[in-house]
Amino acid sequence: MPSFKIDVSTAVVFVATAPTPKLVNKQTGEIAVDRETGAQLATVGLLISDEGEGNLYQVTVPSTGIPEGLTPGVRVSVVGLKARDWENTFNGQTRHGISFRATAIATGA
Numbered sequence: 001m002p003s004f005k006i007d008v009s010t011a012v013v014f015v016a017t018a019p020t021p022k023l024v025n026k027q028t029g030e031i032a033v034d035r036e037t038g039a040q041l042a043t044v045g046l047l048i049s050d051e052g053e054g055n056l057y058q059v060t061v062p063s064t065g066i067p068e069g070l071t072p073g074v075r076v077s078v079v080g081l082k083a084r085d086w087e088n089t090f091n092g093q094t095r096h097g098i099s100f101r102a103t104a105i106a107t108g109a
Helices: none
Strands: 003-005 012-021 023-025 041-050 053-062 075-079 082-090 093-101 104-107
Touching: 041 075, 053 104
Parallel strands: 053 093
Antiparallel strands: 003 082, 012 041, 012 075, 041 053, 075 104, 082 093
C-alpha cells in the first residue's frame, strides 16, 4: 500500500512513551525487523503538537534510529515520518487503521 509523508517541520514533538520492541508474535516474543535493513523495530509514543492541536501517535522506528536513553518528556524531532493505511482480516473480522513509521528520532530539537 502507498504511504505519504507527514510534515512535522513546524510541530513541537515530545516523547510520550519510551521505545518498546515491536513484536511480531506476543506469544513467542519475536521482534519485528525492517525488511530492507534487518534492524529490529521499536514503537515510540510521540505527542505531536501543531497549530494548537496535539495528538498522540504510536510510531514505528528502526532501533538504529533511536538514541540511547530516550525517555518520556524529552523534546525530539522526527526524521522521515510517513503514514500508511492498513487493513487485515483475522477470524472473519476485518480491522483497519493508519500506521506511522519514521526513519529516526533525534534529540536536541
